[in-house]
Amino acid sequence: MKLTRAEAVPKSKHGINLWVYQVNREEAGMVYVEVEEGHFQEFYDKESTFIYYIIEGEGTFYLNGESTPVKATDVIVAPPMTKIYYLGRMKMVLVTAPAWKPENEVHVRYIEKQ
Numbered sequence: 001m002k003l004t005r006a007e008a009v010p011k012s013k014h015g016i017n018l019w020v021y022q023v024n025r026e027e028a029g030m031v032y033v034e035v036e037e038g039h040f041q042e043f044y045d046k047e048s049t050f051i052y053y054i055i056e057g058e059g060t061f062y063l064n065g066e067s068t069p070v071k072a073t074d075v076i077v078a079p080p081m082t083k084i085y086y087l088g089r090m091k092m093v094l095v096t097a098p099a100w101k102p103e104n105e106v107h108v109r110y111i112e113k114q
Contacts, residue, residue, distance in 0.1 A: 003021045003022065005019055005032070007021070007022065008022070014039055014110070015035060015037055015038050015039055015040040015113075016035045017034045017035075018032065018033045018034070019031065026098055027098055027099065028097045028098065029048075029095070029098075029099035029100045030093065030094070031093070031094040031095075031096070031100075032092075032093060032094075033091070033094050034090075034091050034092075035059070035088065035089065035090050035091075035092075036089055037087065037088075037089065038059070038087035038088065038111065039084075039085050039086050039111075040085070040110060040112070041107065041108075041109075042083055042085040042108040042110075042111060043083070043084060043105055043108055044081055044084060044105075044108065045081075045096070045100065045106070046104040046105075046106065047080050047104045048096040048097060048098055048101075048104060049080060049096070049097050050076075050077075050082075050084060050095075050096055051075065051094070052075065052076040052078075052093070052094050053073075053075050053094075053095075054070050054073065054074045054076075054091075054092050055072060055090075055091045055093060056072050056090065056091040057071075057072060057089045057090035058070060058071040058072070058089070058090065059087055059090050060087050060088055061078075061085075061086045062083075062086065063078055063082050063083065064082055070086075070088070070090070087111075087114070
């Protein structure tokens, strides 16, 4: 199976732009993410591990309140139940395993722009 960006479903939320690739697999999902300032929502997922690969840029991920600086070629792994938000200017690939389901995402709080 080949998927192109033109086939991906674009979405914008909480300061990020993303393109959801229709992998249609229970085992994993794939999203391309662009962020100019930050993802201004802290959240966690009840079942999926979120694996971010930073393609370009730099920023800071906050995982359960701990700050982790990142730059291009770094990988962030956030297991289920890990509170996540991030700030910075980055282009990333996000893989979720198992595939993300909206009913498993829990909103914690909105983050104010700094």
